Amino acid sequence: MSEGYGTIKIPKELLGKIEERIQGTEFKSVDEYTTFVLEEVVKEDGEEEIEEVFSEEDEKKVKERLRALGYLD
Amino acid sequence: MNNEKLKFVIVGHVDHGKSTLIGRLLYDTNSLPEGRLEEIKQLCESLGKDIEFGYVMDHLEEERDQGITIDTAQTFFNTEKRDYVIIDAPGHVEFVKNMISGASQAEAAVLIVDAEEGIKEQTKRHAYILGMLGLSQVIAVINKMDLAGYGRERFESVKKDLLDFLSNINIRPSCVIPISAKNGDFIAGRTGNMDWYKGPTLLEALDTFRTKESANNKPLRYVVQDVYSFDKRIIAGRVESGMIRKGDKIRVLPSGEETKVKSVEEYLKNVTEAEAGKSTGITTEDKLFIDRGNVIVGLDDLPAVTNRIKANVFWMDRMPFKKGESLRFRCATQEVNCEIEKISRVINSSTLELIAEDADEIKNREVASIIIKTDRPVVVENFNRMEELGRFVLGREDTCAGGIITEMVC
Amino acid sequence: MLIIFAIDALEYTLVEEFNCNNLKQKFYGKTNIREFSEPKTMVLWSSFMTGKNMEKEIVAKGDREMWNTRLDFNDTFFKQFKNPKIIDLPGFNYIKEQHEMERKLLKEYFDAKDEEGKKKVRTAYNNLSFEHHRKIKQEFSEALKGDYDFVLGYFSVADVIGHLNFGNRTMMKMIYRDLDEIAGTIKEPYIVLSDHGMEAVGIFGDHSNYGFWSTGFKDLGSPRITDFAGMIKGLSDVKL
Numbered sequence: 001m002s003e004g005y006g007t008i009k010i011p012k013e014l015l016g017k018i019e020e021r022i023q024g025t026e027f028k029s030v031d032e033y034t035t036f037v038l039e040e041v042v043k044e045d046g047e048e049e050i051e052e053v054f055s056e057e058d059e060k061k062v063k064e065r066l067r068a069l070g071y072l073d
Numbered sequence: 074m075n076n077e078k079l080k081f082v083i084v085g086h087v088d089h090g091k092s093t094l095i096g097r098l099l100y101d102t103n104s105l106p107e108g109r110l111e112e113i114k115q116l117c118e119s120l121g122k123d124i125e126f127g128y129v130m131d132h133l134e135e136e137r138d139q140g141i142t143i144d145t146a147q148t149f150f151n152t153e154k155r156d157y158v159i160i161d162a163p164g165h166v167e168f169v170k171n172m173i174s175g176a177s178q179a180e181a182a183v184l185i186v187d188a189e190e191g192i193k194e195q196t197k198r199h200a201y202i203l204g205m206l207g208l209s210q211v212i213a214v215i216n217k218m219d220l221a222g223y224g225r226e227r228f229e230s231v232k233k234d235l236l237d238f239l240s241n242i243n244i245r246p247s248c249v250i251p252i253s254a255k256n257g258d259f260i261a262g263r264t265g266n267m268d269w270y271k272g273p274t275l276l277e278a279l280d281t282f283r284t285k286e287s288a289n290n291k292p293l294r295y296v297v298q299d300v301y302s303f304d305k306r307i308i309a310g311r312v313e314s315g316m317i318r319k320g321d322k323i324r325v326l327p328s329g330e331e332t333k334v335k336s337v338e339e340y341l342k343n344v345t346e347a348e349a350g351k352s353t354g355i356t357t358e359d360k361l362f363i364d365r366g367n368v369i370v371g372l373d374d375l376p377a378v379t380n381r382i383k384a385n386v387f388w389m390d391r392m393p394f395k396k397g398e399s400l401r402f403r404c405a406t407q408e409v410n411c412e413i414e415k416i417s418r419v420i421n422s423s424t425l426e427l428i429a430e431d432a433d434e435i436k437n438r439e440v441a442s443i444i445i446k447t448d449r450p451v452v453v454e455n456f457n458r459m460e461e462l463g464r465f466v467l468g469r470e471d472t473c474a475g476g477i478i479t480e481m482v483c
Numbered sequence: 484m485l486i487i488f489a490i491d492a493l494e495y496t497l498v499e500e501f502n503c504n505n506l507k508q509k510f511y512g513k514t515n516i517r518e519f520s521e522p523k524t525m526v527l528w529s530s531f532m533t534g535k536n537m538e539k540e541i542v543a544k545g546d547r548e549m550w551n552t553r554l555d556f557n558d559t560f561f562k563q564f565k566n567p568k569i570i571d572l573p574g575f576n577y578i579k580e581q582h583e584m585e586r587k588l589l590k591e592y593f594d595a596k597d598e599e600g601k602k603k604v605r606t607a608y609n610n611l612s613f614e615h616h617r618k619i620k621q622e623f624s625e626a627l628k629g630d631y632d633f634v635l636g637y638f639s640v641a642d643v644i645g646h647l648n649f650g651n652r653t654m655m656k657m658i659y660r661d662l663d664e665i666a667g668t669i670k671e672p673y674i675v676l677s678d679h680g681m682e683a684v685g686i687f688g689d690h691s692n693y694g695f696w697s698t699g700f701k702d703l704g705s706p707r708i709t710d711f712a713g714m715i716k717g718l719s720d721v722k723l
Binding site: 059 | 521522523524525546547549550586589590593646684685686687688689690
């Protein structure tokens with residue numbers, strides 16, 4: 001493995017299934033395919049985090065506005 | 074259950090109940106996204122109203138308004154017979170563009186008309202675009218029959234007007250059904266509100282539509298991509314439809330010369346045939362002059378070889394087309410120069426209004442009916458008969474327009 | 484009968500987006516409320532009724548007391564009518580218990596510690612607002628059949644729901660369509676007016692700094708909310 005990469009272990013059966021799956025696709029290796037899939041999964045988690053932060057900010061902002069408009073003490 | 078999928082489109086005037094019909098179809102086939110119906114039901118109750126199915130489709134409308142492509146704006150439901158996909162309706166520029174360039178490929182249409190209002194301008198325009206897009210399987214529904222008192226006389230009157238108009242543009246609906254999308258009459262079931270109507274429900278009528286014939290069962294069309302000479306002379310190409318087998322008698326178009334398939338060649342594999350969708354190579358018994366762009370066919374059921382074609386095109390380039398300009402015509406692997414001899418009609422693809430007849434130019438996002446003259450004969454098909462050779466593009470350096478062939482011109 | 488369909492927080496851009504043709508009528512546009520430092524509901528409707536900028540006077544009462552404002556009939560333009568009917572108008576005959584409860588739940592929402600808690604409160608808040616809306620709809624519909632020469636129906640649903648649900652497009656669309664349907668039932672000449680509009684802050688809604696107006700008989704341009712008192716006198720003097 002080159003620098004910047006770690007090693008993970010997956011069951012041989014899963015390895016075989018992935019090898020079959022990538023036949024005829026643009027993925028050149030199991031490494032490439034697995035990296036792609038996991039990147040997508042991890043990205044989703046991150047996105048969710050970002051959404052939560054926005055919503056807290058929004059809430060804060062609107063609370064201030066509602067106070068200014070006299071709805072909240 | 075049969076897993077064939079039928080893609081269809083619902084068209085007609087914007088206020089005639091399209092959204093409610095879609096919502097109703099989903100509801101009656103238990104295909105609503107989880108929680109969606111409950112959400113709408115609760116909101117309707119909160120406002121003191123009966124449930125309105127029209128709101129069910131809101132999230133799809135939102136996607137469309139945000140410019141997400143038509144491919145994601147699909148709605149799925151199924152009957153016992155098959156799966157259905159509702160593709161968004163004409164009037165949306167992307168839809169028209171995709172239909173003509175073949176991406177979304179609706180195979181059938183439901184044309185909706187309000188029983189009280191009757192045929193409106195938009196009804197006509199949508200029907201016209203169905204014809205232009207090569208959609209020949211059509212069901213007409215006359216909606217809001219509840220507001221028209223479920224009256225037979227009104228239904229028959231609107232039906233007559235509709236059929237009269239449609240016959241002028243060569244559309245023959247398989248049936249005309251009186252419905253109420255709001256109350257569910259004749260969508261999935263018979264409610265007893267219109268006992269005088271003895272025909273099928275909308276779902277029953279949809280079940281009678283044909284899905285596209287499997288390409289394997291169609292006549293052979295082998296489109297030549299290249300010719301290689303190694304130890305043997307291999308004609309590389311793609312089986313657009315039908316099957317090519319060792320021993321088949323074949324004809325090469327446009328020259329018309331005949332020979333036999335000596336072998337089917339696939340890298341490192343031992344094969345004797347190739348089916349539709351496959352890219353492969355063949356060798357022939359006789360050494361004929363074969364070139365990229367040629368089409369190899371069987372001896373029966375031949376395509377047209379012509380240099381004058383009637384077609385409908387969707388112009389997609391910022392630079393308008395002006396009559397007199399020479400363009401490149403590309404169909405399968407054929408590539409020739411062409412001229413547009415006549416621009417019979419030009420339509421605005423989003424409003425579907427007629428812009429001009431016998432025009433001199435076609436602008437970006439306009440749909441036009443035209444006559445093309447190619448500088449050499451090309452091998453083509455009527456799009457309705459066979460899409461694979463019925464679809465083409467026109468271009469300068471880049472593609473400027475996608476089109477479908479409607480007729481050969483003598 | 485002259486009718487004013489007063490809709491709190493009716494947003495110009497959504498009236499257009501949702502194709503609310505009965506709300507748009509023949510002439511429609513934005514009102515000018517720039518003279519006010521904040522688009523406060525009580526201030527705007529009080530100024531509307533009196534034809535004067537009431538900001539200083541109302542704000543001086545403080546945020547709590549402001550909501551209890553009840554202007555004298557003779558200080559409003561309603562006095563020019565023989566038999567006027569006003570429903571739930573802020574600053575005039577605002578239904579105190581109802582709107583106090585709304586504000587209480589609004590506060591509870593922001594005080595709730597977790598998503599589950601917030602969801603519960605929002606549901607209660609929405610239900611309260613919708614229930615009131617159904618009542619006002621009924622009252623307005625009956626008033627239109629009555630023997631009045633002036634009817635003003637004030638609808639708070641778009642504002643109340645909007646504050647916590649503006650990002651729920653389906654909900655907002657259904658509300659706007661419902662309001663449009665109500666407008667569709669009005670047979671006499673009517674004016675649609677909002678104090679301010681609404682703009683999104685995430686899923687929430689804040690007041691925008693312009694209101695909405697429409698009529699079926701005159702283009703009003705870009706009127707100030709204080710212009711209406713004088714305008715309506717002119718309209719009621721002329722047979723519509």
